[in-house]
Amino acid sequence: MDDEIEEGMVVDEDPQSLPGHRQADRRASGKSPYELLRESKSSVEDVVAKILAIKRQGHPKSQLRELVTQTFLHFVTLRQVNRTILLEEDRVKAETERAKAPVDFTTLQLHNLMYEKSHYIKAIKACKDFKSKYPDIELVPEEEFFRDAPEDIKGSVESNDAHSLMLKRLNFELFQRKELRKLHEQLEERKRSLLQTIANRKKFLSSLPSHLKSLKKASLPVQNQLGVLHSKKLKQHHSAELLPPPLYVVFSQLMAQKEAFEEKIDLEIIGSMKDAQTFVRQQANKDSGISSNQESSRLEDDVPDEEDDGQRRRKRPKKVPSKENLEHAGYYQVHPLKVILHIYDDETSDPKPVKLVTLKFEYMLKLNVVCVGIEAANEGPQDNILCNLFPDDTGLELPHQSAKLAGGDNLKFDVKRSSRPFKWAQHLAGIDFLPEVSPLLKAQENTSDEMSKSDVFASGLSLYRQQNRVETILQRIRSRKKAQLALV
Known part of the structure; x- marks a missing residue:
């Protein structure tokens, strides 16, 4: 083709289109390489478009040479711009490396600091989690430490140095414990000597x-x-501790009368001390409930059978125990210890007065009454000087209602027994009870009786109502015994 540019064709160059002039023009214009690259690209595209248009229109080749020269110049410019861009890239890379070096150094320092921080945090956590013994030690307060600690331990402690203060307090605690150890050894030695003593x-x-x-x-x-x-006297006091309460009251009242008014009487306690101690232990066991097993077994034995259930439901009249069955039922069971009272004549001035009578006080356990009788009496029951010592007190009837309910309302004491439950004996023992009939009814009956009967009772009742029961009883017994001796 005639219009094509032959290879190796020499093209006349315009002096203004040389690279030096282009570079000078680029520097003079102050454009960046990237802008020149875009302009050169667009110029090459325009020149190529013109060449293609000339070839299509069939214009002469002389027009193509100028366009080819411009194209070569634009290619040269592209190469120069490309080289400039590469140089600029190398320069920017170098500057970037120079600027990146301190950043990398700072980053490395940051990583080192972060690692050091994590190491310190782990060390602090390990210190906090460390289980030492001193938190469990009860140290003395700081005020007491500064007041009592020796100077060689206390030294110069700064107020803001908590660690040094804690160490010194621990040293002071160790010093105190050593001193206490020495004191403990001394006290142990003293304890051994005292134990030996x-x-x-x-x-x-x-x-x-x-x-x-x-x-x-x-x-x-x-x-x-x-x-x-x-x-x-000491032996009597030990024996009196084993007496039942009613006999103890009798003994203490008579002993007080003797010591306070120098009454001419003597007291002694007779009986088995071993049996009395056994009785006291049985009462203590019964009160504490130790005998509950025996009672439960007794209740099991007393449970009625099913066959006899209908018969046991019937009400049966209560049987009154006869005199023969009283001994077997244990109504006359007495306490092992008894109080003996020796009464002497108080009108004689002899150092050894005459003994008038000897009384024996005993306590019946089941009936809860005190019985009194004359010791070694030869006269019969009808000549008993204690009978009716006070009005209407023969000693043949139980004095209070609880004893009558326990032994039966028709229970009479055996006349042959020397000891009887006189009412004055119950009062002397501190067992007071209500009368069976109201005093108002008795007062109405007394008004209807003869005056002579009330005169007979007046002297005895006036003495009985006084609080000097011991003195009154002793006077009555002495006067009754003297009257009996005068009749002989």
Whole structure:
């Protein structure tokens, strides 16, 4: 084709289109390489479009040479711009590397600091989680530490140095514990010596009763000679502790009367001490409920059978125990200990007065009454001086309602028994009870009776109503015994 550009064709170049002029024009224009690249690209596209248009229209080749020259110039410009862009890229990379170096160094420092921070956090957590012994130690307060701690331990402690203060407080605690350890050893040594002393004294005290007993036996003749019966009195007091409450009241009242008014009476307690101690233990076990098993077994034995259930539901009249069955039923069961009262004549001035009568007080357990009788009496029941010592008090009837309910309303004491439950004996023992009939009814009956009968009772009732019961009873017994002796 004629219109095509032959290879190796020399094209005349315009001096203005040289690269130096292009670069000078680019620098003069102040455009960036990227803008020149876009302009060169668009110029090449325009030149190529013109060449194609000339070839289509069939214009002469002289027009193509100028366009080809412009195209080559644009290619040269593209290469120069490309080289400039590459150089600029290298320069930017170098500047970027130079700017990146301090950033990398700072990042490395940041990573080092973060690692160091995590290490410190782990160390702090390990320190906080460390289970030491000192939190469980009760240290003295800081005020007491600064007040009592020695100077070599306290030293100079700054107020803001908590760690140093804690160490010094721990040292002071160790110092105190060492001192307490020394004191503990001293006290242990003293304790051992005191235990040895106590053991020696216990050994001496254990052997002391035998010595006191022998000394007491040796002093009995001296006591009898001087009339100071200390051993006998002490023995009576020990025996009185085992008496039932009513007999204890009788003994204490009579003993107080003797000591306060120098009454010429003597008291003694007779009976089995071993049986009395057994009775006291049985009462204590019954009160504490130890005998509940025996009672439950007794209740199981008393459960009625089904066959006899209908018969047991019938009401049966209560049987009154006869005199023969009273002994078997245990109504006359008495306490093992008894109180003996010796009454002497109070009108004589002899050092050894005449004994008038000896009374024996005993306590019936089931009937809860105190019985009194004359010891070794030879006269019959009809000559008993205690009968009717006070008006209407023969001693043949039970004095209070509870005893009558326990033994039966028609229960009469055996006349042959020397001891009887006189009413004055119950009052002397502290067993007071209500009368069976209201005093108002008795007052109405007394108004309808003869005046002579009331005169007979007046003297006895006036003495009985007084509070000096012991003195009144002793006077009555003495006067009754003297009257009996005068009749002989």
